[in-house]
Amino acid sequence: MLERLSQCDMTVGALAEPLEMSLAAASKHIGVLEEAGLIRRQKRGRERVCSLDPRGLEAVRDWAERYVGFWNERLDALDRALKELDDE
Amino acid sequence: MLERLSQCDMTVGALAEPLEMSLAAASKHIGVLEEAGLIRRQKRGRERVCSLDPRGLEAVRDWAERYVGFWNERLDALDRALKELDDE
DNA sequence: GGAATAGTCAACCAATTGATTGACTATTTA
DNA sequence: TAAATAGTCAATCAATTGGTTGACTATTCC
Structure with missing residues (x-):
């Protein structure tokens, strides 16, 4: 996830897409990365855009x-x- | 453990000493650090000396x-x- | 304005981790 | 030579993590 975010910001759904897990699980992982201070999540309409911190x-x-x-x-x-x- | 090993090498027992856990638990943690490639363990007699890698x-x-x-x-x-x- | 989309959350369950204890081996010391 | 020391390993159990599912809210689109 970090590697892909180093290329460009992307939404939770886009980040989750190539992963063989549910959207909810990917969302959980993203939450862990955010808590660790490695990424940030920003709400834009119904989308949450993730970016490296x-x-x-x-x-x-x-x-x-x-x-x-x-x-x-x-x-x-x-x-x-x-x-x-x-x-x- | 890494911080203390950055000062000097030390045995498993010395590394374990300040930690509020059993020697076996500390040994387990040291094994994880070794597997991660962060430290090395060398046998010297009955002692195992740990050092940063x-x-x-x-x-x-x-x-x-x-x-x-x-x-x-x-x-x-x-x-x-x-x-x-x-x-x- | 209702359907579709984006994403989160709680409940649940399986898998993994973290710690202890007792048993064991290897080495050192008395 | 036996006791003490250093450290590991397996078995066990509690705690945590990892993933799914269904329900939900917020936003966008037709």
Whole structure:
């Protein structure tokens, strides 16, 4: 769903269409994504249009980036420690 | 668990210690993280030492980054379209 | 203005998850 | 060498999740 929403916004029905589940089930899933802050739903007449919420995905990326950053820091620290051993 | 492992590697028991659950439950959770590619477990004697697997977290970051990137691309496209309107 | 469409909600049930406990294996310590 | 420690696994049960169905509301179309 997220991948398809990255191409363009779409209604709940359009999002549900390729999925082998009922509209109600798809609606439920969309509700979970909305609750997680990954998408937004906007009412337009009888249609609800869904769109990605970049803030939610930025939060995920930033969260993961912190760990990648930590790892690199630890590798750097190891590198420095090894250099110090070499200088002795 | 991931946050604490970003500080230093630790055994299953040490990871489990601050959690209000049985050792078996914590072991289960660690198994899930391992299966997800986020951590690795290495046997050292009777101890299993856990460490972050940067590749797993890089994959998560990259996945989220793609969506942030898509979003920015769409904003850029909108920007260009609006400029074209202004030039008319 | 009624039929059709879009979507949600509650009730229900099956499947999965989350946690515990006891039993077990492997390793370390006294 | 036996006790202690570290950790896993299977069985069990409660809680949660995932999906369907029918009923409903809101909006659009004929």
